[in-house]
Amino acid sequence: MLTQTEITKIEHEVQQVPVRKAAVIEALKIVQEQRRWVSDENVEDIAALLGMSADEVDSVATFYNLIFRQPVGRHVILLCDSISCWVMGYEDIRHTLLELLAIKKYGQTTADGRFTLLPNPCLGTCDHAPALMIDNDLYRDLKVEMLQGILNKYE
Amino acid sequence: MEAPLTSAIQPGVSLDIKGYEAAGGYQALRKVLQQMTPQEVTALVKESNLRGRGGAGFSTGMKWSFVPMDMEGPKYLVANADEMEPGTFKDRWLLEGNPHQLIEGMIISAYAIQAGISFVFLRWAYKEAAREIRRAISEAYAAGYLGRNILGSGFDLEMHLHTGVGRYMCGEETALLNSLEGRRAVPRAKPPFPQISGLFGRPTIVNNVETLSYIPHIVSKGVAWFQGLSRTGDGGTKIYGVSGRVNKPGAWELPMGVTMRELLEEYAGGMQHGYRFRGALPGGASTDFLTDAHLDTPMDFTAVAAAGSRLGTGTMVVLDDHTCPVGFVHNLEHFFAQESCGFCTPCREGLPWTEKILYALEQGQGTAADLEQLDLHTRLLGPGNTFCALAPGAMEPLQSALKYFREDFEQHVHEKRCPYGNHTY
Numbered sequence: 001m002l003t004q005t006e007i008t009k010i011e012h013e014v015q016q017v018p019v020r021k022a023a024v025i026e027a028l029k030i031v032q033e034q035r036r037w038v039s040d041e042n043v044e045d046i047a048a049l050l051g052m053s054a055d056e057v058d059s060v061a062t063f064y065n066l067i068f069r070q071p072v073g074r075h076v077i078l079l080c081d082s083i084s085c086w087v088m089g090y091e092d093i094r095h096t097l098l099e100l101l102a103i104k105k106y107g108q109t110t111a112d113g114r115f116t117l118l119p120n121p122c123l124g125t126c127d128h129a130p131a132l133m134i135d136n137d138l139y140r141d142l143k144v145e146m147l148q149g150i151l152n153k154y155e
Numbered sequence: 156m157e158a159p160l161t162s163a164i165q166p167g168v169s170l171d172i173k174g175y176e177a178a179g180g181y182q183a184l185r186k187v188l189q190q191m192t193p194q195e196v197t198a199l200v201k202e203s204n205l206r207g208r209g210g211a212g213f214s215t216g217m218k219w220s221f222v223p224m225d226m227e228g229p230k231y232l233v234a235n236a237d238e239m240e241p242g243t244f245k246d247r248w249l250l251e252g253n254p255h256q257l258i259e260g261m262i263i264s265a266y267a268i269q270a271g272i273s274f275v276f277l278r279w280a281y282k283e284a285a286r287e288i289r290r291a292i293s294e295a296y297a298a299g300y301l302g303r304n305i306l307g308s309g310f311d312l313e314m315h316l317h318t319g320v321g322r323y324m325c326g327e328e329t330a331l332l333n334s335l336e337g338r339r340a341v342p343r344a345k346p347p348f349p350q351i352s353g354l355f356g357r358p359t360i361v362n363n364v365e366t367l368s369y370i371p372h373i374v375s376k377g378v379a380w381f382q383g384l385s386r387t388g389d390g391g392t393k394i395y396g397v398s399g400r401v402n403k404p405g406a407w408e409l410p411m412g413v414t415m416r417e418l419l420e421e422y423a424g425g426m427q428h429g430y431r432f433r434g435a436l437p438g439g440a441s442t443d444f445l446t447d448a449h450l451d452t453p454m455d456f457t458a459v460a461a462a463g464s465r466l467g468t469g470t471m472v473v474l475d476d477h478t479c480p481v482g483f484v485h486n487l488e489h490f491f492a493q494e495s496c497g498f499c500t501p502c503r504e505g506l507p508w509t510e511k512i513l514y515a516l517e518q519g520q521g522t523a524a525d526l527e528q529l530d531l532h533t534r535l536l537g538p539g540n541t542f543c544a545l546a547p548g549a550m551e552p553l554q555s556a557l558k559y560f561r562e563d564f565e566q567h568v569h570e571k572r573c574p575y576g577n578h579t580y
Contacts, residue, residue: 016315017336017337018355019355021337022335022336022337022355023337024337025320025334025337026337028320029318029320059339060337060338060339063322063339063340063496064319064320064321064322064340065320065321065322066279066319066320066321067320067321078280081486081489081490082241082242082440082486082490083241083242083436083440083472083483083486083487083490084241084242084398084399084472086482086483086486087398087399087400087472087473087474087475087478087483088398088399088400120280120321121239121241121323121490121493121494122239122240122241122242122243122440122490123280124238124239124243124244124246124247124278124280124281125244125247126241126242126243126244126396126398126404126470126472127244127396127397127398127404127405127406128404129398129404133280136282138280138282138283
C-alpha cells in the first residue's frame, strides 16, 4: 500500500503532465525517497494509481540504474568507475572499499545494513578524480587512506 | 581575455538574482521582449553561427529555424543538463555557479520559438546544481521573468526542473524526450525531428547548457563581438577541460581554437613528473584519440574534425605512458556496453563483445584473430548501422586506439599478458 503522503505527492506530479503515465518516473522517485527501494508491491500500486500495467511500470523502473528494485543499505555508495577516475587510481579505491565494508563485490550490502556499494558512470568531477558519492554527498580527490574517515560519518 | 560565460562566477558561490542583475543579467531579455520579434532573435543566433556545445556542434539558429512557427498548440524548450559523457565536467560549472544565465538564455530561446513550457533536464548526480537551479527558478518567477505576461510583453513561460534517475542515453535528445514523458530512454526514429514532433508530439528544441548560456551575451553584444572572441571560424569562447595525469586538471573558458598544446602545457600545467603524454580524447569518451603529432591542432569543431576526431564536449582525457591503452579502451567499452539501451542489435550485441575481447586481451588470453574482430566491429558498429550515435561514438576511441597504439594490442597477444601490470576488474 502506498501511503497517503506518497499518493498526494504523486498526484501533484500527475497535474504537471498531459497524461497520467508520464508521471511514472516521478512516482518511482517519490516511493524510493520514502522507502529507499521499490518493491514488487510498490510497482503494482504505482501501476494501479497511474492506469498502467505492472510490467509497464517495471520496464521503466528497471531501465534506470538509480531506481533500486532490490533492498539497499541505509546509505548507498556510488563509486565512479569511468575513465578519468580509472586512470587516477579507481582500482585501489574499489579494493579498499570492498575490504573496509567486508563485502565481495558491487551490489552487496554490509552485514549491518549500513552501506550498499554500487559502481556509477562518470560523476562529472573528472578534474578531481577519483570520486564517489554517498547519498547526496560528493567526495573528490580520493586517496585510499581517506576512505575509513569518510565511512565513519555515516551511521 | 574575455570569458563571458564564467567571468561573473566566484568559486564556491552561486550567483543569486541580485548578483546576476548587478552583472548585467536579464538586460538581454528586456531588449528581446521590448525590441525584437521571435524571428529576429532566431536570425541573430543563426548569423552568429553559434554551434551546439553538447558535442554535435550543430548550428543553434538553424536548429531553431526548423520549428513550425504557425502551428497551433504548445511548444517546448528543454535545456539538456544531463552531462554524462565520461571525462566531461564543464556544464556543472555553469549550473552551480550561474544558474540565472542559463535561465535567461532559456527564456530568450523559448521566446524565439514561442514555447510556453520549458524544462531543465538535470542529471541526478548534480545535487548542488539542483538546489541552485530550483532557487534561481523561484527567484525568476518572483521577479516576473517567468510565468504569465513576462515584463508586460504578453509572452508567457513556465519552467520546471526535472532531475533524472541515471542512464547515459538520456543525453541523446530524443531519448531525453522519452524520459521526460516517463518512458524508457530509448532513441526515437528521425524524421520527424523533435523540432517538428518532440515532447508529447509537439515542436520541441533541446539545447545544451553551455549553448543556452551564451544566448543572452549574443543578444547583448552582437554577432561581430561573438565572432571576435574566437581565433578561428567557429565563433565564441569554449569551456575546455583536461583530466588525467596532468599537474593541474581543471576547466577554463578560452577563445575557441586554442591548441591542444596550450591547454595541456599552459593551462593544465603539463604532465605530472614521471609521466609522458601518449594521446588524449579531445572531447569526452566518444571521440577519437589524438596523439602528440596533433598537439598544435586548434580545438574548434572544424580543425579537430580535420585531424580525425571530434571537438565533442571540449573536455580532454589524457592517456599517459604508465596507463595501458588497451585497459583504457576496455574501461570505455565497458561503459558503452553497460549504457547501451538495448534497442538495436549491433549496439546491444556488438558492444559487450568488444568489451569481452578487450578484457581477454588484458587477461593475456587474446589472439591475433581478436584484433581482427575488433577492427571488424569498428566498421559494423559505425555510422549508419545503428539507431543512434551511441555505438558509433563508442567505436571512435577504439578505432583510433587500434590505429595509434597497435603495437600495444599486439604486445598483449604475443606476451599473453598486460605489459602495464595486472589490472583487476
